[in-house]
Amino acid sequence: MKTERKDIDATNLMNLYRALVATEGKGIADMSPEERRAYNREAKRRSLTRQRQAAQAGTPEPTTAAIRGALADAAIAILAVHGPGADEVMRILGQAFSGRPGVPGMVRVMARSGKLRPKMFGKKAP
Secondary structure, eight states: OHHHHHHHHHHHHHHHHHHHHHHOOOOGGGSOHHHHHHHHHHHHHHHHHHHHHHHHTTOOOOOHHHHHHHHHHHHHHHHHHTOTTHHHHHHHHHHHTTTOTTHHHHHHHHHHHTSSOOSSTTOOOO
């Protein structure tokens, strides 16, 4: 009886393996250049759709762009109220625009006046 059970299990396992091998798609490395471009286009489209849906739901995915945007918004908010860290933000702006000494002051004035507003903070989900 045990031998029959092992034979059945081995047969079922082999059938499963054959089914998996038969349905297995190409790997990225096996694709032609045109297939790879099409695959990448579709993957990018799915990724952008997922990011858009997450942003509309009010929970953006933590992409590099979203993180940079949130940090920029935080810096604008800190400058607007001259909160803790405002001096460091001004110093970094000075380094980023070292050839233009008036930029950090202009950014601070724009943040305080409301002309430079955060993009992500305060947005409500639709």
